[in-house]
Amino acid sequence: MTLTTHTLGYPRIGAQRELKKAVEAYWAEKITLQELEATGQELRARHWQEQKEAGLDFVSVGDFAFYDQVLNLSLILGVIPPRFNTCPDQADLDTYFRMARGRAPSGEPAAACEMTKWFDTNYHYLVPEFQPQQEFTLNAQLLLAEVKEAQTLGHQAKVTLVGPLSYLWLGKAQGEFSSLDLLPQLLPVYAALLQKLADEGVDWVQIDEPILALDLPTAWKQAFETAYNQLQAVAVKKLLAVYFGGLQDNLGLAVNLPVEGLHLDLVRAPEELEQVLDRLPAYKVLSAGVIDGRNIWRSDLVRLREQLASAQGRLGDRLWLAPSCSLLHVPHDLEQEDQLDSELTSWLAFARQKLDEVTLLAAALTGQLNQQREAAWAENQQALVSREASTRIHRPEVSERLAAIDPAMYARTSAYEQRALAQKEWLKLPLFPTTTIGSFPQTPEIRKARRGYKQGELGTERYQELMKQEIAYCVEQQEKLGIDVPVHGEAERNDMVEYFGEQLDGYAFTRFGWVQSYGSRCVKPPVIFGDVSRPQAMTVEWSRYAQSLTDKPMKGMLTGPLTCLQWAFVRDDQPRETTCKQIALALRDEVRDLEAAGIRVIQIDEPAFREGLPLRKADWAAYLRWAVDSFRLTAAVVEDATQIHTHMCYSEFNDIIEAIAELDADVITIETSRSNMELLDAFEAFEYPNEIGPGVYDIHSPNIPEVEWMVELMQKAAQKIPAERLWVNPDCGLKTRRWEEVTPALAALVEAARQLRKAYL
Numbered sequence: 001m002t003l004t005t006h007t008l009g010y011p012r013i014g015a016q017r018e019l020k021k022a023v024e025a026y027w028a029e030k031i032t033l034q035e036l037e038a039t040g041q042e043l044r045a046r047h048w049q050e051q052k053e054a055g056l057d058f059v060s061v062g063d064f065a066f067y068d069q070v071l072n073l074s075l076i077l078g079v080i081p082p083r084f085n086t087c088p089d090q091a092d093l094d095t096y097f098r099m100a101r102g103r104a105p106s107g108e109p110a111a112a113c114e115m116t117k118w119f120d121t122n123y124h125y126l127v128p129e130f131q132p133q134q135e136f137t138l139n140a141q142l143l144l145a146e147v148k149e150a151q152t153l154g155h156q157a158k159v160t161l162v163g164p165l166s167y168l169w170l171g172k173a174q175g176e177f178s179s180l181d182l183l184p185q186l187l188p189v190y191a192a193l194l195q196k197l198a199d200e201g202v203d204w205v206q207i208d209e210p211i212l213a214l215d216l217p218t219a220w221k222q223a224f225e226t227a228y229n230q231l232q233a234v235a236v237k238k239l240l241a242v243y244f245g246g247l248q249d250n251l252g253l254a255v256n257l258p259v260e261g262l263h264l265d266l267v268r269a270p271e272e273l274e275q276v277l278d279r280l281p282a283y284k285v286l287s288a289g290v291i292d293g294r295n296i297w298r299s300d301l302v303r304l305r306e307q308l309a310s311a312q313g314r315l316g317d318r319l320w321l322a323p324s325c326s327l328l329h330v331p332h333d334l335e336q337e338d339q340l341d342s343e344l345t346s347w348l349a350f351a352r353q354k355l356d357e358v359t360l361l362a363a364a365l366t367g368q369l370n371q372q373r374e375a376a377w378a379e380n381q382q383a384l385v386s387r388e389a390s391t392r393i394h395r396p397e398v399s400e401r402l403a404a405i406d407p408a409m410y411a412r413t414s415a416y417e418q419r420a421l422a423q424k425e426w427l428k429l430p431l432f433p434t435t436t437i438g439s440f441p442q443t444p445e446i447r448k449a450r451r452g453y454k455q456g457e458l459g460t461e462r463y464q465e466l467m468k469q470e471i472a473y474c475v476e477q478q479e480k481l482g483i484d485v486p487v488h489g490e491a492e493r494n495d496m497v498e499y500f501g502e503q504l505d506g507y508a509f510t511r512f513g514w515v516q517s518y519g520s521r522c523v524k525p526p527v528i529f530g531d532v533s534r535p536q537a538m539t540v541e542w543s544r545y546a547q548s549l550t551d552k553p554m555k556g557m558l559t560g561p562l563t564c565l566q567w568a569f570v571r572d573d574q575p576r577e578t579t580c581k582q583i584a585l586a587l588r589d590e591v592r593d594l595e596a597a598g599i600r601v602i603q604i605d606e607p608a609f610r611e612g613l614p615l616r617k618a619d620w621a622a623y624l625r626w627a628v629d630s631f632r633l634t635a636a637v638v639e640d641a642t643q644i645h646t647h648m649c650y651s652e653f654n655d656i657i658e659a660i661a662e663l664d665a666d667v668i669t670i671e672t673s674r675s676n677m678e679l680l681d682a683f684e685a686f687e688y689p690n691e692i693g694p695g696v697y698d699i700h701s702p703n704i705p706e707v708e709w710m711v712e713l714m715q716k717a718a719q720k721i722p723a724e725r726l727w728v729n730p731d732c733g734l735k736t737r738r739w740e741e742v743t744p745a746l747a748a749l750v751e752a753a754r755q756l757r758k759a760y761l
């Protein structure tokens, strides 16, 4: 009896973020293209070796990317927007980087492609842009070379590709047509790609169609049959991979498509296993995604063995084992964490450890636990017992406080109209007040100081002194620029989520737990393992200090409960709602303390509010209920005269506008500049009642925005929202920009506000 094991994908950034460093060095022209390619090759080889050593039957090829795997496919298929002025067959790595970020060591700069969230993850992909007469042409050399590389190293390569329908769905049609209309043109090229892989000796191709876990329009469902019937002609085995959710109404469709295998996310939808077993045609393999690719907890292997026993009985050799989705979304290797306590470490598994879980489970299912694996099996069970029995997780005072929440705690004292009067009275802001979203440049000096501090080379006092100097500089710059509501600049924060995780109880944080967020940018999501509480104030001293430097109202800056939850690895032993409310209560205390310290404008960021939305519409209402409540629990502790701001980005707001209004923030700042204020339509149609700061320039670009451009955008905004309720601000934080970019950009922004005031007086 055998069981095939594999992974849907592996982290590519490198255990020490080697890829990030090489890519950034290449952009800065500090290393050559050859050096960059050598780093890529080395990382691929290392990661394949890790997969082989773990005992997987295949290594994953096609999950490597210098920036993003969807952008890779766009280049393979020749989908290059005209503004990059490059024929598909001449596209090189610099074309690729220009598409990703607007510029590269060679070639003309151009507006970068749009970036957006990959399903409900914190990973961002580059949105394919389709022209009305989009042609597809095959450029598979780089992928084929990677296949060769793996084969030369003696590996069995399984290639992973985003499927044709998910690719079209994730792209954007530039004009009045549906991207689905392009399927007939796309399919022959996609088939040719599969054929090339087959010619290269590839046995299995994993075709990712995660959109089968979404609510799909009928036309798209039907297109699946057309597409896969056509691809059936290519003699390569296809594993159709669905993840991030269950198949639900797409189950019959998915099970019957003419492919050789189906992968299911049995972490998100364990209940579908039986149904699929009943309906899976006898010629197909079933890849059971049972090891959680979205979280870092050690799996309960005994439970999984039981769960899979009947599947194994029914499928025999046709059962495969894998993580639920690509391991791109978890950190690389737990072995590196030398500062986590051993108890907590024993509860966790990162990507490398998850591979071991896959093969250990396979060995157990096939009765092949040798002595070493018996020990690993026992260790797995011990760790679970230790976690369940631990006294570090449950804190009675936290659950008691949660149980004692009074409905009044969710509501501000008065309605917005009344609060607005109380706020106007002391704020005395001009029409079109200016502010920023919070962070200012995280300069190399700031990062270096923090590194020194964390490594113990810099004392606490010296570090705090340095951060105060940064804050003072930032406040001074805003004074000079004439910003109406300044911020302290967030110099002291490594990241808006990790920073709070480091200070809250119930949280742990890692040293090397990096996960790619976009391109070369990574985040280190903290781990929420237990009941959350706040041992002491977290931001008050910094804000108090910043306020002492100016007569203007200093805006305090917090990350909201939804975002703290969404961008962390969350405990799996209680509902997310419970954890979120615990965070909300901790932050509520921080809001109260800020107010008591004289900080009477407080921003509670919720950029991940929408990302937390379930993928299926049927589940939205339940999420939105506790999400809105959690935000309100955090905010509704202040007096009428204290102004609560929130900020959201990377979002479509149309379909959740009611929930956004229910947050009842006095001011919301949002990202809109790239969409030409179209995003405001929802706020207009809904008659959004409170104040709005529609971002007037894109902070992701190094370009300095023009005054006229921003004035025009705000005039557009004023046609949709009464001018008295508009704020002028960038569309997100400035931490990734340099001061040389920020100062002139904000000067232009302040000038735009001046001109608007004149025009609207």
Ligand SMILES: Nc1nc2c(c(=O)[nH]1)N[C@@H](CNc1ccc(C(=O)N[C@@H](CCC(=O)N[C@@H](CCC(=O)N[C@@H](CCC(=O)O)C(=O)O)C(=O)O)C(=O)O)cc1)CN2
Pocket (backbone or CB within 6 Å): 122, 442, 444, 447, 448, 450, 451, 493, 494, 495, 496, 497, 498, 517, 518, 520, 521, 522, 523, 524, 567, 736
């Ligand atoms: N959690 C989270 N998710 C998010 C966002 C976000 O801000 N946070 N924003 C959106 C995504 N945008 C992002 C924007 C920027 C970065 C980003 O800049 N990340 C930094 C790391 C930020 C960080 O944690 N920095 C640490 C560690 C910095 C570091 O690398 N230090 C070096 C030393 C640097 C030196 O000596 O110069 C080292 O330790 O080796 C710090 O400041 O302390 C990076 O990849 O470079 C990430 C995501 C959506 N999701």
Ligand SMILES: [Zn+2]
Pocket (backbone or CB within 6 Å): 437, 607, 647, 648, 649, 731, 732, 733
């Ligand atoms: Zn933002």
